[in-house]
Amino acid sequence: MRTKLLVSACAIAVAFATSAMAGDPSGSIGAGYGYTDANGGGGHLNDWNVDGSVYMPIDPKWAVQIDANYHGLSASGGGGSIHTDNASASAMWNQSWGRIGATIGTNEIGGSGSSTTFQNYGAFGVFYPSNQLTLGAKAGQLSGSGSHLDYYGAEVIGYATPNVALSASVDNVHQSGTNLTSYSVGGEWQPTAQPWTASLTYDNSKAFGSTLNTYGIRLKWYFGAGSNLAQRQREGAETWGTKQTALRF
Secondary structure (H helix, E strand, O other): OHHHHHHHHHHHHHHHHHHHOOOOOEEEEEEEEEEEEEOOOOOEEEEEEEEEEEEEEOOOOEEEEEEEEEEEEEEHHHOOEEEEEEEEEEEEEEEOOEEEEEEEEEEEEEEOOEEEEEEEEEEEEEEEEEOOEEEEEEEEEEEEOOEEEEEEEEEEEEEEEOOEEEEEEEEEEEEOOEEEEEEEEEEEEOOOOOOEEEEEEEEEEEEOOEEEEEEEEEEEEEEOOOOOHHHHHHHOOOOOOOOOOHHHO
């Protein structure tokens, strides 16, 4: 229910922001598949997922952004299935050297007729030390069911060419007595002048004494700002700072 309420609020925010926009909206729509296995065997997990982002400039320096994603996960060997989803709204201040923003959202994990809801809120900063390099940091908190988790992360993106982005990131989720960490690397490629990209990713996650390996493939369509991949990622929708990734655990 809370997720539906926030999605409705996001739709209202989109309508309001669109009427006040200082420029055209930008963003992306993506779909992908992830394959997760555990070191030492024990089957695997299939993750079919979709996501979308809409970035709306309010004036030359300020913008708002709406993000949403859905993951449908199923275990091999008839081990059951669950889904996770997230909807969030962000505000950000843009400069030539980068952008700084804040995000608030809601998350749901459901399966077998039950579900759990968490809220997330946090802040991020993304910096452009050169045309070929982007650095990012974020931190925040997940809260729900009478408890909370702190999360934080860092990312680096290197542009081998304006249409090839190589990335590495680390995400950590922390609570007293619990420390969950995920290391990720990936590459995204825009092969033509058309706004389509393909990406490959690998995540190594350590949680509750187990190590999980996730291999992902994704197709994404960009719209709005920019012509090459670097421009689309810097001038359009924020691709990392607004994303809440703690629920991968």
